[in-house]
Amino acid sequence: MSETVHELPIVERWFERRTVDDAITLLWEPHVVDLMRCNIWHVRGRDRSLVIDTGMGLVSLVDAAADLFGGPVTAVATHGHDDHIGNHHEFADCIAHPLEAALLEDPPLCTLDPVEAWGSDGVEDLRRMGYPMREPYFVTALPAGFAVETYRQRPARVTGHIDEGDVVDIGDRRFEVLHLPGHSPGSIGLWEAATGTLFSGDAIYDGALLDELPESDIAAYCRTMERLLTLPVTVVHAGHDPSFGRDRLRELARAYLDRRA
Helix, strand or coil: CCCCCCCCCEECCCCEEEECCCCEEEEECCCECHHHCCCEEEEECCCCEEEECCCCCCCCHHHHCCCCCCCCEEEECCCCCHHHCCCHHHCCEEEECCCCHHHHHCCCCCCCCHHHHHHHHHHHHHHHCCCCCCCCCCECCEECCCCHHHCCCCCCCCCEECCCCCEEECCCCEEEEEECCCCCCCCEEEEECCCCEEEEECCCCCCCCCCCCCCCCHHHHHHHHHHHHHCCCCEEEECCCCCECHHHHHHHHHHHHHHHC
């Protein structure tokens, strides 16, 4: 952490949530900057529940949402980027694509300062991609009792690898794993054909997609977009920004292909 420690407001409540339907709850961290504020999805099943991505890891997700995590839980990582893996270490059952697992087991993020984390050139690249990057930290407030200089993401134990065609079964719901590379090599989505529900991670969301990261692959991203155009989607619950339906999915995918293909 740099020698200058900026004072930030202190908040008692770190996570917010919204009930989507009888089985799905969206959680998020309102005091994390837009770039790093991922959607955390809880899906309740008959035999176990899923948590899909886990945020930045400043505060215990399990403690904050103890009413949701009372039974067996499988934590899924849609990919291994900093903003999605911060609390996977709290879950005994943790699954990820093999190309992303090392990032969960040895997370590189050990500062809340973007320049220290990614370098000034990396931050400038993100500004160029459309993210303001004005804040001195990845957060605009701190949880009560938290010292900014102590932050580092904790390693998770990945207990299983998931890849194309695998099925994540929670009893009354079955999600097929789709390998959706481009944003990162091992990005995955969870597809429930019976309801047309896709949890897409960062493969697609209704915002500025990041495809110029060191690990990104634009050609692979184009193939992923072509694949997404074929899915009979009812709803996409993405890694960032609001959920959307089939028409918006097709608009987003076609716009990407028009720009990059």
